[in-house]
Amino acid sequence: MLFVLKMITRMGQMRNTSIALIAAGFILLSATAAFALEPATFGSWFNALYWVLTTMATVGYGDYFAKTPAGKGFTIFLYIFGIGLLSLIIGKVIDLVASLQRQRGAGTLTFRGTNHMILINWSRKARAAVEEILAYSPDMPIVIIDESDRHPMEHLHQVHFISGDPALDAVLEKANLKGCRAAIIFADSRIEETSLIDGKSLLIVSSIERLAPHVHTTVEITQEKNIRNFQHAQVNEFVLSHDAISRLAVRSALQEGSPDLIQQLLSRSYGDDIYEIPVQSGWRTYGEAFQALLQQGATLLADRSDLGINRRLNEPIPADARLYIVADAETYRRIAGK
Numbered sequence: 189m190l191f192v193l194k195m196i197t198r199m200g201q202m203r204n205t206s207i208a209l210i211a212a213g214f215i216l217l218s219a220t221a222a223f224a225l226e227p228a229t230f231g232s233w234f235n236a237l238y239w240v241l242t243t244m245a246t247v248g249y250g251d252y253f254a255k256t257p258a259g260k261g262f263t264i265f266l267y268i269f270g271i272g273l274l275s276l277i278i279g280k281v282i283d284l285v286a287s288l289q290r291q292r293g294a295g296t297l298t299f300r301g302t303n304h305m306i307l308i309n310w311s312r313k314a315r316a317a318v319e320e321i322l323a324y325s326p327d328m329p330i331v332i333i334d335e336s337d338r339h340p341m342e343h344l345h346q347v348h349f350i351s352g353d354p355a356l357d358a359v360l361e362k363a364n365l366k367g368c369r370a371a372i373i374f375a376d377s378r379i380e381e382t383s384l385i386d387g388k389s390l391l392i393v394s395s396i397e398r399l400a401p402h403v404h405t406t407v408e409i410t411q412e413k414n415i416r417n418f419q420h421a422q423v424n425e426f427v428l429s430h431d432a433i434s435r436l437a438v439r440s441a442l443q444e445g446s447p448d449l450i451q452q453l454l455s456r457s458y459g460d461d462i463y464e465i466p467v468q469s470g471w472r473t474y475g476e477a478f479q480a481l482l483q484q485g486a487t488l489l490a491d492r493s494d495l496g497i498n499r500r501l502n503e504p505i506p507a508d509a510r511l512y513i514v515a516d517a518e519t520y521r522r523i524a525g526k
Contacts, residue, residue, distance in 0.1 A: 211277055215240055218266060226259045244270035293339045295351025302367035304329035308354045308392055309374040310340050313408070317372060318347060331363045355391045360399055370404040371396055386414040393423055462489065463520040464512050467505055475501030477511065484523055486515035 219237035223230050230236040230252060239252040243266050254260045291297045305321055307314050310332060318341060321328050331348045332340065339349040352359035354373075365371070373392050379385045389407055396405055406425040407418055415426055465486075471477040474497045478488045490512045491497050491505075505511075513520070520526075 207277065207280060211273055214270070214273060215244070218262075218270065221262060222254075222259070225262055226254060226256055229253075229255055229259065240266065240270070243267070244274045246271060292349070293342055294337060295334075295339060295349040297348070298362045299329075299331050299348045299350065299364050301329045301348075302364065303369050304331055304348075304364070304367070306331045306333060306363055306365065306368045306371040307374065308333045308371065309376045309389075310334040310336060311374055311377045314374050315340070317374075318344075322346075331368070333359060333363055355388070355395050357395065357399060360395060365396065365403060366400045368400075368403055370406065373405065373407045375408045375410050382410045383414075385410050386417075390414070390417055393418060397422055460514055460516050461520075462512055462514060463524070464510060465520070465524050467509050467511060471505055473502055473504055474498075477505060481513055481523065485519045486513040486523060488512075489514050 215237070218240045219233060222240060223233045223236035230239060235252060242249055242252075243263065254263045288297070305328060307317055307330065314332065318330055318332075321330060322344075327346065329346055329348065331350060333350045333352070333354040334340070335351070335353060337351055339347075341347045342349075348363075350359060350363045352362070354360065373389050373396075375385045376388055377385075379388065386409055389409070393405060393407055396403060401422070404424045406427065407423050408427045409415060409418060410428075412428055415428075418426060465481075467477070468480070471480065474488070474491070478498065478501060481488050488497070488511060489495065492510050492512075497503075513523070515523070
């Protein structure tokens with residue numbers, strides 16, 4: 189018995205692949221030996237394999253059992269060595285699962301998926317963004333990159349965490365930047381100096397544009413004067429956080445109720461929302477599209493960022509148009525044919 193314990197201890201120090209190969213070889217050889225000792229009992233090599241596995245797992249259904257002294261002796265051998273080997277494998281599997289969970293929580297695992305959203309710099313705004321993304325698409329994979337050392341939303345299985353400096357190539361590659369759908373860079377609220385906040389965001393954007401220029405990037409900017417620098421870095425979208433808050437506060441004071449409308453359009457928690465729809469073949473002008481959508485319960489809002497198309501209803505819809513409507517989810521799915 190001491191010999192068995194020493195052997196199992198030494199095996200426990202081997203690599204997982206080596207242990208898996210040894211276990212597979214042991215099971216196959218044991219099945220071959222059992223069938224060779226009692227071919228009449230098992231009838232086929234597969235039945236012998238089945239008996240070896242049930243014996244090692246201590247299940248023992250009783251449909252097959254050794255009848256000869258040699259077979260019973262081999263059964264004792266299988267009890268001593270086989271059960272110990274299986275216990276070692278189970279322990280290794282448990283350790284591996286626990287190790288992966290620890291690595292996931294610490295943000296050291298590489299993300300292997302594609303078509304995901306990357307959120308950079310964790311904050312309350314990033315948390316709200318995660319909730320908004322999941323409200324829009326519950327199965328959307330999300331990767332959070334932050335310099336903290338702990339997963340901020342570990343309870344959500346579709347949210348992956350990468351710990352490290354988001355301006356480093358290695359960190360962005362671990363998040364599979366080239367395969368992502370879009371990247372959102374939030375202002376790092378842990379930095380006190382506002383110019384340094386935008387400076388860090390600009391550094392991150394430069395790294396993203398260098399590694400994956402095709403990725404759609406949205407950046408939260410704290411100072412409007414820095415927009416030119418981000419435009420030079422070819423950022424797709426800008427969000428002026430303090431400016432937006434100030435404008436909503438003024439609207440609340442001068443136009444009661446208007447901030448509520450804006451909040452509803454910004455959040456998918458309400459009934460109506462802004463959706464992009466394809467241009468249908470029968471629409472020649474903005475007016476035709478407007479009337480057709482109105483009859484289906486939707487309101488044509490804009491073409492790309494142009495909100496003034498309702499004053500140009502007689503103009504033809506350009507070939508590269510991207511139309512946006514205000515509607516509820518059911519109406520949008522009906523119009524989009526989803």
